[in-house]
Amino acid sequence: MSLFTDDVVTFKSVLRLAYNFLAGREYLKKKKFKDRRKLIAVALPFSDLVYSAGGVPVFPIRMEKFNINAYLAALNSATNLFGWDLTTKLLTFVRQFDVLKILDNVLDDVIHTINHKYNELYELGIENGISSDFCYGITSLTGMFISKGKNLDANINYTIRCSAWNKYSESIKKYVPKEIWVDIPPRDMGNAVELLSENIKAAIGELEEVTGNLVTDNSLNKQFRIGNQVKRFYKTILYEFSASDFYPCNPATFAEILALLGLSFQDYNSNAQRYLENISYLVKEMRKRIEKSIGMDVKGMPRIMITPVFGGWEPETHEILYRLGARTIYADWELLGMLEEINVSKNSDPIEEYAKYLLNAMMKGVGCDQEALTDSYIKTAKDLNVDGLVFNQVFGCHSISNCYSLLRKKIRKKLEIPTTVINFNKIGENVEQVKTRLGALVEMFR
Amino acid sequence: MKSLELLSEYSNYLEEQKLEGKKIIAFMSHDSIPEELIDAAGFIPLRLIFAGNDDLMNASHDYLPPSTCSFAQSCIGYFARKPNLYKFLELVDYILLSNHCVSDICVSEIISDNFNVERLNLYVPYTRNESAIKYYKIELENLRKELENIIGHEIPDQKIKESIDKYNLFKKKLAEIEKLEISGSQKLEIFQKAILFGPKILNEIEKLIQKNREITSNDSQTESNNKKVIFTGCSIFLGDYLMDLIEESGGEIVFFNTWIGHNYISQIYSDKILNSTDDPIDLFLYRFKTNIYGDHSVPDSLDNEISYLETFINEYQKENGEKLAVINHVIKFCDHFSLFQSTLKERLQNKGIQVLNLERDYSRANRGQLSTRIEAFMEMI
Ligand code: SF4
Ligand code: SF4
Numbered sequence: 001m002s003l004f005t006d007d008v009v010t011f012k013s014v015l016r017l018a019y020n021f022l023a024g025r026e027y028l029k030k031k032k033f034k035d036r037r038k039l040i041a042v043a044l045p046f047s048d049l050v051y052s053a054g055g056v057p058v059f060p061i062r063m064e065k066f067n068i069n070a071y072l073a074a075l076n077s078a079t080n081l082f083g084w085d086l087t088t089k090l091l092t093f094v095r096q097f098d099v100l101k102i103l104d105n106v107l108d109d110v111i112h113t114i115n116h117k118y119n120e121l122y123e124l125g126i127e128n129g130i131s132s133d134f135c136y137g138i139t140s141l142t143g144m145f146i147s148k149g150k151n152l153d154a155n156i157n158y159t160i161r162c163s164a165w166n167k168y169s170e171s172i173k174k175y176v177p178k179e180i181w182v183d184i185p186p187r188d189m190g191n192a193v194e195l196l197s198e199n200i201k202a203a204i205g206e207l208e209e210v211t212g213n214l215v216t217d218n219s220l221n222k223q224f225r226i227g228n229q230v231k232r233f234y235k236t237i238l239y240e241f242s243a244s245d246f247y248p249c250n251p252a253t254f255a256e257i258l259a260l261l262g263l264s265f266q267d268y269n270s271n272a273q274r275y276l277e278n279i280s281y282l283v284k285e286m287r288k289r290i291e292k293s294i295g296m297d298v299k300g301m302p303r304i305m306i307t308p309v310f311g312g313w314e315p316e317t318h319e320i321l322y323r324l325g326a327r328t329i330y331a332d333w334e335l336l337g338m339l340e341e342i343n344v345s346k347n348s349d350p351i352e353e354y355a356k357y358l359l360n361a362m363m364k365g366v367g368c369d370q371e372a373l374t375d376s377y378i379k380t381a382k383d384l385n386v387d388g389l390v391f392n393q394v395f396g397c398h399s400i401s402n403c404y405s406l407l408r409k410k411i412r413k414k415l416e417i418p419t420t421v422i423n424f425n426k427i428g429e430n431v432e433q434v435k436t437r438l439g440a441l442v443e444m445f446r
Numbered sequence: 447m448k449s450l451e452l453l454s455e456y457s458n459y460l461e462e463q464k465l466e467g468k469k470i471i472a473f474m475s476h477d478s479i480p481e482e483l484i485d486a487a488g489f490i491p492l493r494l495i496f497a498g499n500d501d502l503m504n505a506s507h508d509y510l511p512p513s514t515c516s517f518a519q520s521c522i523g524y525f526a527r528k529p530n531l532y533k534f535l536e537l538v539d540y541i542l543l544s545n546h547c548v549s550d551i552c553v554s555e556i557i558s559d560n561f562n563v564e565r566l567n568l569y570v571p572y573t574r575n576e577s578a579i580k581y582y583k584i585e586l587e588n589l590r591k592e593l594e595n596i597i598g599h600e601i602p603d604q605k606i607k608e609s610i611d612k613y614n615l616f617k618k619k620l621a622e623i624e625k626l627e628i629s630g631s632q633k634l635e636i637f638q639k640a641i642l643f644g645p646k647i648l649n650e651i652e653k654l655i656q657k658n659r660e661i662t663s664n665d666s667q668t669e670s671n672n673k674k675v676i677f678t679g680c681s682i683f684l685g686d687y688l689m690d691l692i693e694e695s696g697g698e699i700v701f702f703n704t705w706i707g708h709n710y711i712s713q714i715y716s717d718k719i720l721n722s723t724d725d726p727i728d729l730f731l732y733r734f735k736t737n738i739y740g741d742h743s744v745p746d747s748l749d750n751e752i753s754y755l756e757t758f759i760n761e762y763q764k765e766n767g768e769k770l771a772v773i774n775h776v777i778k779f780c781d782h783f784s785l786f787q788s789t790l791k792e793r794l795q796n797k798g799i800q801v802l803n804l805e806r807d808y809s810r811a812n813r814g815q816l817s818t819r820i821e822a823f824m825e826m827i
Contacts, residue, residue, distance in 0.1 A: 129788025159572040163547035163781040170744040186569035190584035195577035
């Protein structure tokens with residue numbers, strides 16, 4: 001049973017985010033068949049160009065059919081009829097009758113359904129010949145394309161430092177009708193910005209062909225503005241609320257929200273404007289609750305950053321930490337430089353600004369080597385002022401997960417905060433180790 | 447045994463070079479390193495092509511998790527342990543970090559940070575489009591400057607061009623080796639030695655070719671019963687027992703479609719191209735642009751490899767009446783070859799070509815199992 005069901009019901013913004021994530025399939029069907037829009041797969045937070053071209057970006061797991069329980073189905077009909085405000089009333093109403101059952105189901109849908117699906121798609125990847133030596137993220141993503149790739153119109157790939165990622169991106173071309181590439185130069189040297197701009201232009205040309213729409217400076221800037229606002233709200237949650245002594249909910253729910261943001265940030269749940277409204281509402285809701293002292297006093301609970309989680313992690317982690325009396329912070333996109341804003345000032349060239357944004361993320365966030373990557377860990381841990389760091393070592397990851405020994409040394413030298421490593425292969429496989437390691441870590445704060 | 451001799455000869459060579467004041471630049475990248483530039487600057491390029499073992503892999507676990515490619519693990523192991531035959535690694539002055547794969551980055555960085563070896567960098571773009579070629583040029587010029595800073599003077603274009611000519615001629619000779627009727631293990635030994643010593647052993651290669659031509663023309667051709675195969679995927683590195691296992695199981699490798707083998711040798715310039723420019727950097731760019739079989743690049747590396755293999759097999763069948771099978775060698779946790787192995791097998795098998803995906807690490811315990819799998823495959827073809 002979940003620890004934080006009671007908090008979820010009052011967070012309608014979270015419900016919206018979760019609902020939009022889970023109900024992607026129906027939404028996307030409508031977009032594809034009724035609105036005749038083109039579905040373009042994205043992974044990692046690289047959806048801006050697709051939006052600018054009038055395509056519908058989709059993180060492909062969202063094309064799956066999730067087991068949405070009766071409660072969410074009711075929510076869906078109610079929202080269709082009355083909008084979200086009344087739905088909150090509905091929730092409150094329903095809650096009086098059968099609180100635990102319904103709310104537990106909600107939580108199961110949001111968290112466990114997604115994870116269950118992840119594992120299912122991971123298995124599909126393995127069944128189709130992906131060696132189990134590859135990271136969970138790549139394997140389950142491959143499963144996603146095997147499962148639903150044929151419904152896509154295209155897929156957009158960005159080359160990054162991780163060679164497994166680049167090769168995976170090449171490998172999925174057999175499942176999608178068209179692949180569009182943005183080759184990011186490995187380092188910001190010479191006129192790399194200009195060269196990347198050329199590559200972005202070429203990708204835009206291909207997107208235009210797929211969608212039949214013209215990409216203009218205006219359409220780019222419009223999308224970048226939306227993205228920038230989303231990033232600002234995201235940062236508010238990370239920097240302001242996560243550092244506060246009073247949380248608008250219990251810390252496990254808070255971590256849950258961060259996890260949901262992490263997942264949905266990749267495609268903005270296929271509707272950037274709606275996503276912006278949701279996240280802005282989320283920030284308002286959090287602030288209001290804190291002002292009214294609704295939530296939980298978390299003073300004295302150490303704040304632990306767990307990273308990287310975007311390639312897969314054990315979702316029990318934040319519940320375990322909560323039981324141990326600690327708070328969990330998931331901040332991968334900040335760490336990888338993806339929450340930086342894109343300059344949209346007057347007279348700026350949007351393509352060039354986007355190129356600068358990407359190169360900055362590659363140089364300072366992802367880093368062109370382990371030195372730069374570990375520096376970005378240290379910087380983010382410092383900026384977020386976390387009390388401890390848990391390194392999630394993903395089996396088969398040769399790019400990020402193998403920097404732990406260097407990172408540990410740096411943390412000792414530069415941060416002096418407790419740190420530990422947990423190993424991840426597949427959801428549910430290593431919960432005991434996670435419990436033991438986290439238990440030992442939290443002991444260090446006593 | 448032969449690899450022991452080769453290593454001791456190589457060790458002597460490097461010591462001599464060091465005495466003459468030369469500096470050594472090591473690198474593990476399997477492609478796109480302009481060794482001619484390194485040579486023209488007066489350095490010795492040392493390609494890390496040494497196979498590993500349990501001890502070496504274990505030695506790397508202080509730095510990297512065991513779920514790293516076992517070749518990469520072993521590279522660290524060599525620097526951590528410096529086994530007797532590899533003492534020459536102490537002579538290494540620089541490590542050239544490249545991003546052939548991400549393990550290349552990590553390992554080079556670890557070697558530089560922990561074993562007192564200075565680091566140089568050469569990052570290679572992932573595609574080969576126009577921007578990528580321009581970017582590669584930036585990296586090449588940067589490397590050239592870094593080398594010039596070390597030696598304290600410019601590296602003249604002419605010198606680089608001479609070096610390109612020298613390596614080009616050398617590769618042309620190696621291409622002749624590919625066609626000789628000698629065993630796969632003999633070819634592999636020559637390729638490994640060539641990769642280590644470079645054009646310095648040109649004479650030796652020429653003599654060898656001559657000698658073998660004479661033997662072939664004097665011998666009445668005897669048909670061997672060995673099963674002929676193409677070897678593709680990860681290279682067989684120096685000291686690996688894999689070649690023995692294949693030959694002991696009745697296999698005969700007629701073609702090495704690997705970096706230590708055809709990928710390296712085939713990167714030859716025609717005279718027309720060589721004479722088309724005075725700028726040696728242009729020649730490096732040309733090579734990069736036309737290197738469609740390199741495993742680093744996306745998005746067509748697998749398609750290109752499959753169509754190449756298919757054409758080769760068909761042509762071989764026309765000429766020799768025999769259909770070659772394929773051994774696809776995958777070093778465990780290799781990002782480049784592991785991910786594609788099932789697709790490669792499926793697609794070639796759909797064309798009637800038999801394929802053995804041979805995934806392994808360098809542990810001793812693997813040997814028996816590998817041998818059984820190779821034997822079974824040889825029986826099947
Ligand atoms: S960085 Fe690691 S987790 Fe991410 S795709 Fe590459 S191998 Fe997988
Ligand atoms: S064997 Fe594969 S993973 Fe290992 S260094 Fe070579 S390309 Fe990289």
